[in-house]
Amino acid sequence: MFERFTKEARTAVQGATEIAERERSESIDTRHLVITLAEGTGRAPAALVTCGVRPDDVAARARDAVRRGEVLDAEALAAVGIDLDEVSRRADETFGKGALDRAARKGSRRRKHWPFTADARKALELSLREAVRLGDKGIDDRHLLLGLLRADCPGGRILESALHDAGSDVAALRAAAEHESRAA
Structure with a gap:
């Protein structure tokens, strides 16, 4: 599959690796x-941008989620009575501001290879399916975006939230990405 990645898609995957480092x-996940x-x-x-979403806002939301270690679905946890914000607030109150972040980073070690999470691998696989569906020979950054939108993943939820806040939706972003394909 990776042999079909264009230079921009390879750059995106390499960039995700650098951000994880x-x-x-x-590991490298969809965020x-x-x-x-x-x-x-x-x-x-x-x-x-076509959907009214500022890319820098999306990046900031995703960076914030990565820094908070927010892989868990806060809404799903709230449904069973767990408030992630309250857990974080209490940890900060007891151990000092940023205690959970420090604890998570303290346990991390430098390594040469970061594995992809299952949802990131699924999003990459779905990007191939999107390229095939659109009749494109290579997989570029739009296909990666479309794969993220199809996967049930934290990165996709960040995109959905940004779209919602901008008064748009996933269908509009899919259409815009597909239009970018025809415009090229």
Whole structure:
């Protein structure tokens, strides 16, 4: 599959790896991919802009989620009575501001390879399916974006939230990304 990645898609995946390293993440997940796509210069950020979403806002949301270690679905946890914000507030109150962040980073070690999470691998696989569906020979940043939108993942939820706040939706972003394909 990776042989079909264009230079911009390879750059996006490499950027996600670099972000995971800088943030001392244990693995590369879809939030890392969202950051690098939103901060990129390809057609994915243009599709976001078409939907009224600022790419820098999407990147900031994803970076914030990575720094908070927010892999868990806060809404799902709230449904069973767990408030992530309250847990974080109490940890800060007891152990000092940023206690959970420090604890997570203290346990991280430098490594040469960061594995992809299952949802990131699924999003990459879905990007291939999107390229095939659109009749494109290569996988570029738009296909990565479309794969993230199809996968049930934290990165996709960040995109959905940004779209909602901008008064748009996933269908509009999918259409904009597909239009970027025809415009190229």
